[in-house]
Amino acid sequence: MVSLEQKASEWSGVDPKDAVAIDEINLFEKLGLQTFINLSTNFYIRVYDDEEEWFRSIFSNSNKEEAIRNQYEFFVQRMGGPNLYSQRKGHTALIGRHHTFPITHKAAERWLHHMQQALDSAADIDEDSKTKMINFFRHTAFFLVAGVELKNQNKGTGCKNCSHHH
């Protein structure tokens, strides 16, 4: 069986080693909480303003402030800071918490486009940290594509006889 990680690496083009380069230094200690808040705020302003309606609509049932906080708390927790996300919300459960969203390859690329723009405009993040972070984000985005695809396979897509069950 091809693992989620293998799929994530293949689809993202990011080597597994590069995906965890965020752990080579403590990015939270290096950058500080406010930098993560700024990044997620900048990112979600772009997302909720996206000219591409199909992408913007993925977030239409989510509260923007809540989305920002969920994201930067997860980043802080994953990049060497305190477990802000888990202390407030419980397990990060990345795949479980994204299972209702239509995370296609195209959606992952659009997500990454906005995150790249947000990183490009972040004067408070050095180039080395940006490289580490975008590799992590890219790998993670396709890890979620793989995780959500798994769920859709389980749904038995294409069977018209039982579509009322889903």
Add this chain to the structure above:
Amino acid sequence: MVSLEQKASEWSGVDPKDAVAIDEINLFEKLGLQTFINLSTNFYIRVYDDEEEWFRSIFSNSNKEEAIRNQYEFFVQRMGGPNLYSQRKGHTALIGRHHTFPITHKAAERWLHHMQQALDSAADIDEDSKTKMINFFRHTAFFLVAGVELKNQNKGTGCKNCSHHH
């Protein structure tokens, strides 16, 4: 929609606040790596030796040493220590990584039975830490029951016409 956390709290009987009491102190700093290795080793010896074949068989395709390491690295990461699990394996993705296991209410209780025994026999863990940990484990076990149930709903269980798809 009832969230996974709400289901986990209801089924486990553990208040959400008690489930994250593990964060009130840094349990990794208090207990140290070896204590977590001991606990997971003790736990899996019991699991792989379980007289209940239905439960033991859940783990029959997993390597025992790998299962032990996966578990204590996750515990260390979640309870204040370094991100050992994510540095080696990527996202913890608790629900995504358990989706192939038949995690029923009964299986959660059996898992917790063995973990309680393992904790009871752990002379290197104080009573307060044991209480915090078992509440976290209990809540987490039923969080996974809820997460896996979600997947089974998606599978359209009970539709005989499309069983060949699953």
